[in-house]
Amino acid sequence: MLSKRAKYAIKTILYLCRNGNNQAISAKKIAEEENIPYKFLENILRELRQHKILKSVRGPEGGYILISHPKDIKVVEIVRIVDGPIALIPCVSENFYEKCEECTDEQTCQIRKLFDELRNAMLPIFNKSLEELKNL
Amino acid sequence: MLSKRAKYAIKTILYLCRNGNNQAISAKKIAEEENIPYKFLENILRELRQHKILKSVRGPEGGYILISHPKDIKVVEIVRIVDGPIALIPCVSENFYEKCEECTDEQTCQIRKLFDELRNAMLPIFNKSLEELKNL
DNA sequence: ATAATTCCTATCAAAATAGTATGATATATG
DNA sequence: CATATATCATACTATTTTGATAGGAATTAT
16 A cells, blocks of 8 residues: 555645746645645655755745656655555565565565566556656 | 565465365465464465365364365455455555545546556456466 | 364554654744 | 744654464364
8 A cells, every 4th residue: 555655745746746846835835735734744845855856945935846847756756765665575676675584486486476577567657757647 | 565464375375276176285284384474374264264265174184275276266366355455545446445535536636547557557467367376 | 082173262562654742943024 | 133934853652554472162083
């Protein structure tokens, strides 16, 4: 399952997309409009800023602004930042690889092969840009 | 992520496949051979039995036997029994549908559209039979 | 009778998830 | 400069899910 954190993150970025990236939009406003718990959103926004998805402006009239154009932000980036791996088992993850404890031979593991296929099927969907998502 | 429960379940069924479905195989043996905690496995086996994936024989020389031929058992069945929905958000699940709390309009929700596409991309992979999985 | 097994319910511990609290820091504006 | 409005940072808490264990009852081949 996608975490609420990730869902909120995507919603937030979609919201920022819709509102142009000229002026900063405050966490408060995003929280109200998108129905996201304010303090929880703050955490998410900080994480997105630290990963250079958006930048912040402090003080009154401050808020958050997307760094890149929506066409250059992929859904997969957001999900990886917030939720971690796309793959459903860690031994087929590109970005968060981990060996399975009990697995004796990765090369012949049938479960691994299946979930590798699965990951490859999922990736093209996750690779869509926020621009494409907006126009779905 | 796939739960260990689901992974153990698939491994168990693959093990039963390999050993033919003539004679019952005990939980003890499966646990040892496949490195699954015995008591945890018992729970999983019971669930699979209750869902008619396998049948049990009690007493000495007892154990578990697959009910159907591996070609007639789909990975997706096992995952749904053990882990629940395939879809990453509940509002696009066929078998475990739930409305998203905050969503105002499902028809226009872009996140929903994306995860519906995702689910449709995942399904063909999950629909493989255990027989196919064995021969991957 | 015995031992090997499934069957069942309850319980537990650890980890992940979702959210809250508190307060420091920065800054536009009057 | 004072104030109000923001972000920034860390730590905490509550709830749910996951992974596993405990203890014993019921069944049955030998």
